[in-house]
Each structure stands twice: as C-alpha cells, then as structure tokens.
Amino acid sequence: MSRKVIGGPTGTGRDPNAKLLRVVDIKTHFRTEKGTVRAVDGVSFTLDRGRTLGVVGESGSGKTILSRSIMGLLPKRNVVRQGHVYYEGTDIIGLPDEEMRHVWGSEMAMVFQDPMTSLNPVKKIGKQITESLFLHLHMDKQDAHDTALALLSSVGIPEPEQRLNEYPHQLSGGMRQRVVIAIALACGPKLLFADEPTTALDVTVQAQILNLLQQLQRERHMAMILVTHDLGVVAGRTDEIAVMYAGKVVEHAPTPVLFSNMKMPYTEALLSSIPKLDYPSHTRLEVIPGRPPDLINPPRGCRFAPRCKYAQERCLNEEPPLIAAETPGHMFRCWFPVGSPEGEEALSRNLAAGASASGVPVTDVPMPASLAGRS
C-alpha cells in the first residue's frame, strides 16, 4: 500500500484514530457568465470507517459536485471552494494534484454512473485493472495479473482469465460496471464514492450491482458514499442518509429514522414519488411539482418554499437553519416540519386556502399514508 504521508511539507500526516472523513461546511461555487452558481453551499458531515452514507436529491441538487469537491476533482478554473475536508484528520482540501495522487485510488476511489464512458474503449480490461496496481502498489507483472484475476472473481465476473484480454465493448452493461468496481477497488481504498452507479444500467441488473457494492463494502470494511436520485436505492443499503436540495443538506438522519420520522416536506415529497420501496426503481423524481431552484439566485427564504405544500409567509423570508431533531444524529432545515403540530397546522391552513404561501396549489394531500405499511 502507498503509505505516503499526505499533507506534504506543511502536513502533519494522518491520524488513524481520527474519523475517516470529516467534511466541514464545504462550499463549491462556479463563476459563470450569468453569475455564481452555488452548486454546493455549506455541507458538513462525518463518516466513520466501514460506514455508508446515502446522498439523495433530485438531479441538479449538487450531489456529484459534492463528491467531487470531497475528492478534489473539480475543474481548476472559475471555481471557488471553501471549507475543510479532513481525511484521517488531515485537511486535504486544496492540496495540489501531485499530493492528491497518493490519495486517489489508494485511499479514495470512485465508481461512475456510466460504465460505457468510464472505461477506456481501446484498452483491454486486464490492462485497465493492473495499471493502478503498478502505480500504487508497485506490483510485478505476475502479482498484478493474479490480483486482477482475484478482483474480477470477487466482483462476480465469470471466466475472469478470458475477460482480462477482452475490450469493454465485449461485455454487457452490468459486467462493465462490475469491471469498473473492480478497478476502483484494486488498491484497496478506504472510502468509495459511487455516483449513481446503477442509473445507466438495465433495471434487471441494478439490484445485483447495488447488492455487490454492499457486499464488497462489508467484506472490506470500506466506507462508502452512495449518491443517487432515488430514495429507494439507499433505503436498505446505507447507515445514514443525507438529503440534498439546491446545494444544501436539508435533512440528515440514520436511515431507519429518516424513513420512520422524516421532518422535511422535501423528503416526504421524494418518498411519495417512489411507487414502491421493495425494489429499486428509477422513476425520475420530477413528480414533485415545479423545478429545482436557480442556483445563481436561490430563493431568499427556504429554497424549497416555491414548491412546498407546507410553505408559510415565514418560509419565504427566513432561511431555516439546520436544527437537531429529538433523535440523535437527525437534523433538518424546516420551520414547519412534517408530523409536528406546526407542520400539521401549516398544511391544514394551506389546504383551506387551496394554496401555499408561495402559490403552490394545495388540494387533497397524497400523503405517504402509513410508512410502516410501505417498508
């Protein structure tokens, strides 16, 4: 394993007793001609070794930029980045690429959405797997070959010996994503990002790939950040869930707590847009009326107010802070939380008026009736 100390000349090295990952108030803003896009706007969380975090939100909510900000993979130009990313106690934000290279692959790795584009079409599978083995682990040819074989077997690829000499286009989509996973795991990272790892795949293989990721994550005691737009994907597979909306985490809770006691109207809306929780579905989440807000000029108060059934005057003017719920580890941003007396009152007021304070028509509420009955 590459045991280079990150942090370079000024760094203090890593502390194996520290939390694996501690993200403190990171902001990633893009300067564009139209204005500053606040893609990630103050996100904090911690992740222990071997734990899994689901990051859920509609498309455009900043999930991909969040994971790339943590990994330090952002474009260099016209990006403003703030905050801290402590990896094993060392702040890695803004480290030059030369130093991040010792982190990438051997400490953190990423599985991308589309195995069609994340594999090099003109290179054999074997070569694509062994390259990082040579680079980080300085293996010789024979060791690298054996390791690649073992990796391909561990991700459930039949006849791995033969696959080593094949090109990506000779494999099916599901098999390709298994190869991508094998490549990501080659150097034994402690933290794996999976950014919509099944969105581009056939429905029939989605569950297989998710189960494989879960199995490997457990076997290797690896931390995983599973990014998806689908609450159904993370339901049974993560320890915690962070719900993102317009660049912010709007609700963060241990997975069972989130499903049994959600506070955010947005989470509720996300959930009710899923037909069933029994199997992963990839219904796009456009069922929520309206569109995600403009990240250049976000709404002044609560960013969800223009689409929220619960919205009151206060929501339009004051941004709700992230506050702790009664259960430890559960946080949310809302003035009128779901299930609270304030929330019930707000909803019935809007129902009586036929519209929310922001003008969203509110008629008979299709509440996710009994959550217990669904899961």
Added chain:
Amino acid sequence: MPEPSHRGAPVDAPGISSRPEIDAPAGGAREMLELTQLADREVEELQALHTLDPDQVPADAVKKRLGPLFWFAAGWFLLIVVLALAAPLMERAGFLPDPTKAVKCANPPCSKLGILKQGYLLGTDNLSRDIFSRIVWGARVSLLVGFSSIFFGLVLGGAIGVIAGFFKGKLETVLMALTDMFLAFPAILLALAIITFASTSNPGEEPRLSRQVAVILALTIVSVPPIARLVRASTLVFAQREFVLAARTLGASNLRIMVKEIVPNVLPPIFAFGIIGVAIAITAEGALAFLGLSLQPPNPTWGGMINDGQKFYLDAPHMVLVPCAVLFLTVLSLNLAGDRLREYFDIKESVL
C-alpha cells in the same frame, strides 16, 4: 464522408498539352496554386473531421470488410515499396542500370527514345538513362520524403495537439495561435522559403542542409499545423470523457493520462489520416522536384523526371507519361487506402 479520393490529383505536368515550351516560373506558379488548393482542401477535410461524431471509437474486434479496391491499392503500394527497398540489391545483381548514367546500348546513339527499346522495361530518356531504374530510385526519394515528413509531422503535431487539447487555457491559446499563423501562409510558399533558407550558403561553404533533409524539414513543418489541429480536436473530445476522470481518480498523472488514455484513442483515426498525408507529401515532393527544389539532377526524382520529360512530350511521350502514371497510381492508392481505413476505424458507439 463518402468523398472521392481526388486529393492527390496527379501532377500532370501543367501546361504541357497547351504549350510545348513552358517557362519555369509560369509552371511553378501553377504548381503553387495547385498545392495551395490541395492544402485548402485538406483543411476543409480537417474541419470536417473536426465535427465528426465524437463518439466514434475504433474497435479492432468488429470486423468490417476493407473491400477489393483497398487490396488493389495496397498491392500497388506494396509493389512500389518492395522495388524501392530492393533497388540496391537489384543494381548489384545487374538488373538495374545506374539511373544517372546513359545505358550502353547495342545501337548507338542511345538517345533514340521509345518504350521497350534496347530491352529496357520502360525505355530510356533523352540522355539514354533507363527510365525503369530512374522510377525505382525516384521511388526511394518519394517514399522517404513522404513517410519521414509525415512521421515527424505526426510526432510534432501530435504532441502539440494533445498538449493543447488536454491542458486548454493559455497554453492552448498560444500553441494554436502559432499553428494558425503557420496555416495562414500558403503551404508551398512556406516550403519554398524553408528550402531556400536551408540550402543556400555563403560562397565556398557547404549548404546548411542537404536538399533531401531540407525538403523533409519543409514538408514536416507544413504538415504540423493541420495535424496539430486535428489531434487537438480529437483530444478535446476524449479529454472530457469519463474514463479520463476515472484514470485521475486512480492517481494517474497528467502525462500518464495523455500517453495511456488519450493517445491510444486519438491514434487510430490519425493513422488513417497520416496515410493520406503521405500521399499529399509525395505529391508535394513531386511538385518541388518539378520546380527543381528537391534532389538535384542527375539524381532521379519523379517530379524531376516529369519536368525533364515535358520538353520532349511530342517525340517521347513516355518520358512524361511513365512518371506521371506512377506518381498518380501511388498517390491514388494511398488515398484509397487511407479513406478505407478511416471508414474502417469509424465505428460508432452503437457497436460497443
């Protein structure tokens, strides 16, 4: 792009049919024009390539037929290559007379012209030199100039293109501005200037470079801008593909990404383009030789032979026809092969 392969239009000794005596400057001007047009067409070609479907990927496992025309072209080209390579051997074995000297013939004077006279395959020229031998030795010049100038052009232009397309920003701006500056010059004028500079010398001194090297240098420099532009366009496409980011997340350095991820993707289509480039370079060498700017007489070059022959086209049409035909067929075969290879590599994402 089903386009007929006419880029390497034969150098058919301009003016020869209309005017028996053409003065060199006029002929030169026409040549220049033709070459400039050639270069322009090439740029159009490049711009078309520029807008090619970015997702085209070569995949060697997908079998596409190359077709009989390709094999015919490849056959002719192979013949020329074999003859050129075997020239010294054939000379030693006595099959090939010295191309610079008059052949001894049974029936002097040997200046009598005609096909298959004196038992030589393609006859002799006005100085009684064996035309077949001159063609074979001339092929060495054409091939050497064509391949080496495009090879160096690919290395240099490829490096510029990959670096510009990969790093973008200021570096790209500077590199591409330089390239565009070269492109703005008519290629032939640039080549002329380079050759003149390289091969002139103060009285009593050796020329800076031999003619051969000067011609290769000139054609290399002329070929760099279009290749750089093409490679850059191709690199831009691949650099934003996810596998490049994936390689980065695995700890690959920029150099490694360029060499191991981008170049293998950029290379196959460029290889096909390079073959067409060789055809163009051979044509250009012919034109330069025609203008007397390539190897100096009595060394044989195809362009020089055409130039010599045009003065005798009435008495001895074969003197001009033979080198014209050989040049035409060679250039045509390279174009055909290059076009077919490009289609061959042009495999859409759908087959993946």
